[in-house]
Amino acid sequence: MSYKEFSPFRVQLLGLALGLVAVAGAARAGEIRDLRLVTAESSTQLVVELSGPAAHKLFTLGNPNRVVLDLAGTTLPARIALPPAVGIVTGVRAGKQPNNTVRLVFDMSKSVRPRVLESGPNGPYPFRLIVSLDGSGATTATTATNAAVAAGAAVATAPVVPHAIQPVHAPSESGRDIVIAVDAGHGGVDPGAIGPSKTREKDVVLQIAQALVAKINAEPGMRGVLTRDGDYFLELRDRMLRARRAKADMFVSIHADSIGNPSVSGSSVYVLSERGASSEAARWLAERENAADLKGGVSLEGRDKVLANVLLDLSQSASISQSMAAAEQVLRSLDGVGEVRKPRVQQAGFVVLKSPDIPSLLVETAYISNKADESKLRQPAHRARIADAIFGGIQDYFNDNAPDGTRLAAARRSRVADATSGGRL
């Protein structure tokens, strides 16, 4: 179907004064193979599997709130069941429109700003449309994760386990806990890399992240929070936002690497590159009226561009050097567990590392594309060793660099005081 054939339909939509969210996709007759709703916390996604690409339109209607997905040149076979209502979706209906268009209508419990991503086909995974029905509307125009989604994916069908995000330690009079945000890479429709024995990166990194948080929470004066605690998709900037909301002192993203050469193995640790930092600074400057305050309550709002730039630059370079110091400790600690791929900390422009005021690391725990590494990643004991090693590195770093106002900083001061007075007695 050509674009031209589509235009009367568009006019019809505009005539109804709808919020037209997306018009995309090549057209060919096809059928819907599967429909699923996947939900976790604030995030609800619709996954549509299709026999091939379909021209689609996604838009919203108010009074009552609905999300509508039209799929042109498509059929909905009778054997395909509509998914039951879940999360913010209170009802699901399907109907036929002119032009062999299937219309899917989702009744929503609130007004949302949905977005659609196309994915695949890739290997065993068919062509899919993934509609993020996420009601927060907080993130817009994030395309950084599309590549990951487009890589093809198995879809989360398992129910999500309830929250692990809770403080374990009671507030202490001698200061707050150091908060570490632990980010398990990928999730939900994005499986990450897949090993030769079909081990999915998203699964093993979640298990390592959970082990790491348990370790952190067992340490007095430290608290771990997970950005995701189940098998669901999270946008990269949402991960950063969750760390910021948790007032994290450090962000650690856990991954498993993959490469064409199956003999490559070992772990690596990354921090943000200077180039990645400057592109993020440009973004914060452009949005400085809306941007969150930097750590320590430094606001960019109302600052002139030059001053805002200086503040950001100071914050970002401090963060990178702290990230580098912590990453060196983590790398040293991982060296004790097994082979380290690269003996030095690597720098790259990974989006999740771009918080200008939270020291951030990304650990590629192993090469899942390597048979031996993959088989180790499948062993709980090995995953525990990796988690212990990452924890050891973080602990070494904070023992020397405890932020002011934390229990660890207070404990350190009192140890120094004891040592001094001990000398006089």
Ligand SMILES: [Zn+2]
């Ligand atoms: Zn990854």
